[in-house]
Amino acid sequence: MQTSFTLAQLADPDFAASNDILRKCVHCGFCTATCPTYVLLGDERDSPRGRIYLIKQMLEGGEAATEETVRHVDRCLSCLSCMTTCPSSVHYMHLVDHARAHIEETYKRPFADRLLRHLLSRLLPDAGLFRLSLRLAQIARPFAFLLPGKLKGMVAMAPKHLPKASAVDQPQVFPAQGERRKRVALLTGCAQKVLDPKINEATIRLLTRHGCEVVVAEGAGCCGALTHHMGKEADAFAKAKANIDAWHRELEQHGLDAVVINASGCGTTVKDYGFMLRSEPEWAEKAAAVSALAQDITEVMRDLGMKPSGQARPLSVAYHSACSLQHGQKITALPKQLLAEAGFTVREVPEAHLCCGSAGTYNLLQPDIAGRLRDRKVGNIAGTGADVVAAGNIGCLVQIAGGLEAAKGKAMPVLHTVELLDWATGGPRPPALAGLRD
Known part of the structure; x- marks a missing residue:
């Protein structure tokens, strides 16, 4: 892809990095086949290739982001599936991070959107404030229908029971x-x-x-x-x-x-x-x-070497590969290998490359798209017939558990991979498995 950044722009390390990324893109479109939002919405602007064009236009112009660009960049999950697919090694993650910083700096969002983003940025990273906000959400749950838009969904997502701090x-x-x-x-x-x-x-x-x-x-x-x-x-x-x-x-x-x-x-x-x-x-x-x-x-x-104790029950596990693990860190087979070494039967989840819709704050900011991706993921997981679901990211665990509860199908415990590995090597049986028959 040809670019036309000015010398002044290229003196900025972020623009220089984005220029290098953009110039690697050859417009092949392989990324569209694995992009969750393009698969759902079918809009080229909601594909990595489409967003790359929008970001290029925004950054080269050096002007404030437009409503159109913001809408389609906001819909990006940052699942990074495109980076796994791309034959040209386009580092989309760094490009979209730069785009989001530019949007934050130059675009004035509607008041309600600004307020929601401010609340999320303050509450979620602070454990004390987050715990307090969840307590308040539990109190507000019976009155959630009175709340506007996305706040209603946020209250509904709060857990019914909040564990004590450890x-x-x-x-x-x-x-x-x-x-x-x-x-x-x-x-x-x-x-x-x-x-x-x-x-x-x-x-x-x-x-x-x-x-x-x-x-x-x-x-x-x-x-x-x-x-x-x-x-x-x-x-x-x-x-x-x-x-x-x-x-x-x-x-x-x-x-x-x-x-x-x-x-x-x-x-x-x-x-x-x-x-x-x-x-x-x-x-x-x-x-x-x-x-x-x-x-x-x-x-x-992997480096330490697993030491299974043989005490864990040999369950079948539907392993959900979190996007940040399989696409962001390129760790794909390793968790499944460890689960197998621990004595569990690992079952592959169809469309494993597609995001579950959690993606940090995405399920709070884009609840409609996130809900559709969640339901698709839950359907694929349920189809494996596994006893339990395991994943390596808290956002995925909460998203999938909520989807399984909403689907009201087979009760499948959802837990972190490390909880199963701990149990298999001498630790206590995970509480999530209490409902499974021995």
Whole structure:
């Protein structure tokens, strides 16, 4: 693709990077076949190729984003399926991130939209505020029909029962069982530790059982992905820097073999810290070092080697491959291999490349499209006939569980992959499996 950025624009690292990305695109259209929004809507502007044209026009013009461009960029899930499909290695993720930052800077959204985005950017990354907002949503649930538009859907999505906060999410060190093989930092996250603290508990048990000393570092928190994908760069970068400081301090003072992440949406972002902060000399080297340490929990378990205890029941598992894991991090077969090693029968989910519709805040900002994708995903999962559903990202787990509940079909427990691996190697039976007959 030919571009016509000015020399002044190309002096900006973000424009220079976008120029390089755009020039790799050869208009082949392979990406349209695997783009969830194009599959649903059939509008070229809701395909990666169409959005690339809109973004190119917006950035080259150097002017405020138009309503049309904003509408179609907003509909992008950032599932990154297009990057898996693309034969030219177009790095769409960095391009759409730049586009969203430009939109945030130049486009004035309607008041209701601005208010909703502001609330989401404040509440979701802050565990305390998020927990409070869910409590309020539970109180408001009987009156949800009185609420306007998207607020009604947000209240309806709040869990009926909110688990207690877990002590493992506080800064501390968990010693390895037996000989220490690795020292790792765990990202405990933000929304995940409110919605399902059992995931971090299972992760720590699994790691320490396999010889890891696990540190929850002082000062580490939200990875910044939620606000980064909303175009709020300053907020996202501040969160990234807080994590980088916390983990780099651990690296220098006590050593770290990995930064372990059990929410794949966070993992894709942390692995990108080096790129995000490449233009800030005081941060670039530390950010790159942290990105190099970042590993999904399945990558760490591959290196450690699974030690199944034989206590877990041999269930069939419909494994949902989160977009951020399979497309963002290119981790596809590994989780299924680990589940099989643990004694579970893994069943493939049809259309596994298509997003479930969660995508960070997408199911809150684009509920209609997200709902259609959720129902499609749930139908494909139910068709496997599996006993349980497993995935490696909290957003997917909540989205799929809500879809299965709404469908009122076969009751299928939905849980994190790490909960099954923990159970299979000596941990407690996951509470989600309580309803299954032995």
